[in-house]
Amino acid sequence: MPGRGFWKRKKREAQRIARERMDILFGLARDAALRGDMERARRYVWLLRRIGMRYNVSVPTRYKVSMCRKCNAFLISGKNARIRLEKGRLRVECLECGYVRRFPYRGDKRGGEKEKKKRGRGGRHGG
Numbered sequence: 001m002p003g004r005g006f007w008k009r010k011k012r013e014a015q016r017i018a019r020e021r022m023d024i025l026f027g028l029a030r031d032a033a034l035r036g037d038m039e040r041a042r043r044y045v046w047l048l049r050r051i052g053m054r055y056n057v058s059v060p061t062r063y064k065v066s067m068c069r070k071c072n073a074f075l076i077s078g079k080n081a082r083i084r085l086e087k088g089r090l091r092v093e094c095l096e097c098g099y100v101r102r103f104p105y106r107g108d109k110r111g112g113e114k115e116k117k118k119r120g121r122g123g124r125h126g127g
């Protein structure tokens with residue numbers, strides 16, 4: 001007989017599976033888009049979104065950047081998207097429907113350039 005934590009655990013398990021499926025769909029969408037099969041890519045994006053909604057799992061930002069919210073196109077920089085870094089923000093423009101989306105962008109530590117250290121030696125305080 002299921003205990004009290006049963007459904008909670010069940011939900012977690014479902015969300016874990018949902019995330020895995022989203023990963024797979026993202027990969028499939030990217031492959032399809034790179035092949036030029038944009039309709040198929042769109043379909044995968046749509047499915048990915050649906051899974052997220054159904055299981056109440058938010059789509060990771062790194063995925064959102066590659067998906068048009070409006071037309072579900074899989075966005076590839078230089079192909080059907082224009083991605084630019086504005087001041088502290090990532091600006092993603094879908095060239096298929098013209099939808100523009102901005103994401104807060106913070107210089108993540110992982111695998112990026114480190115902030116340049118200023119050389120100045122002055123013992124200035126405040127600022």
Ligand SMILES: [Zn+2]
Pocket residue numbers: 068069070071072073094095096097098099
């Ligand atoms: Zn679009």
